[in-house]
Amino acid sequence: MVYLTRKAEFSAAHYYHNPQWSAEENQRVFGKCANLNGHGHNYTLEVTVKGEPDAKSGFVIDLKDLKAIMNREVLDVMDHRMLNKEVPEFVTQIPTTENLAISIWKRLEGKLKIARLHRVRVYETPDLFVDFYGEK
Amino acid sequence: MKAYLTRAYLFSASHRLHSDEFSAEKNAEVYGKCNNPHGHGHNYRVEVTVGGQVDATLGMVCDLAELDTFVNNEIIERYSLENLNTLPEFKEVVPTTENLSIEIFNRLRSGFKPAEVTKIRIEETAMNSFEYSAGAELR
Numbered sequence: 001m002v003y004l005t006r007k008a009e010f011s012a013a014h015y016y017h018n019p020q021w022s023a024e025e026n027q028r029v030f031g032k033c034a035n036l037n038g039h040g041h042n043y044t045l046e047v048t049v050k051g052e053p054d055a056k057s058g059f060v061i062d063l064k065d066l067k068a069i070m071n072r073e074v075l076d077v078m079d080h081r082m083l084n085k086e087v088p089e090f091v092t093q094i095p096t097t098e099n100l101a102i103s104i105w106k107r108l109e110g111k112l113k114i115a116r117l118h119r120v121r122v123y124e125t126p127d128l129f130v131d132f133y134g135e136k
Numbered sequence: 137m138k139a140y141l142t143r144a145y146l147f148s149a150s151h152r153l154h155s156d157e158f159s160a161e162k163n164a165e166v167y168g169k170c171n172n173p174h175g176h177g178h179n180y181r182v183e184v185t186v187g188g189q190v191d192a193t194l195g196m197v198c199d200l201a202e203l204d205t206f207v208n209n210e211i212i213e214r215y216s217l218e219n220l221n222t223l224p225e226f227k228e229v230v231p232t233t234e235n236l237s238i239e240i241f242n243r244l245r246s247g248f249k250p251a252e253v254t255k256i257r258i259e260e261t262a263m264n265s266f267e268y269s270a271g272a273e274l275r
Contacts, residue, residue, distance in 0.1 A: 002234045003267040048267075053238070056157045057166050058230035063264060064168060 051115035198251035
């Protein structure tokens, strides 16, 4: 089994707001992130897939294909977007980095013809990242 | 107490991705620019992870100087500034970084005795990396 990781970068805006809470409660829980005008990050996405290298090609997956899938399923949808307003799942869900990792997993899951998705890692800033392994 | 130690090493080498089992058209389709007959190169960054009990006296999993000497002699000397396709292990095996990870893992795992080599991670470029741990689940 070999694990292959591809990185990509995207920039997006978001804010944290739970409509079931009062403005004061949102402010208390989310602090500066609750500002409804939003703020942004340069996100780094790392997608790890696993599989045996193909006996003929030596590839676990063709990196071009993985890049194309990541571009189509994630970057085209999220890059330079306001996540809360322009990405459907975040209209009803708070776009925390945890939820972003889960959302990206769901967007990629089932899109790979060969190799299996192993991990989605999303860096919100260089010193903060979330890992999701598809676990329930 | 078991701990894991990771040390990074750098080497530069060239390779060409080409399978004799594919036609010229199929090779071009599968490998794209990497099939260029003249080859191309990378600065590879290899992370070697060893695991073992922390020695009560030394406070170490293994002596880093011993690991450095072994990796330099067995891996860096072998691959640095070489064309990977010319080496015996890649005569029949395409030198993708998947296969390079497995090759380096096997060389270190079987040869390095002071601690168990548990994982190899290779960055081929800043955007691509490969990990091999002989079937152990990665976390």
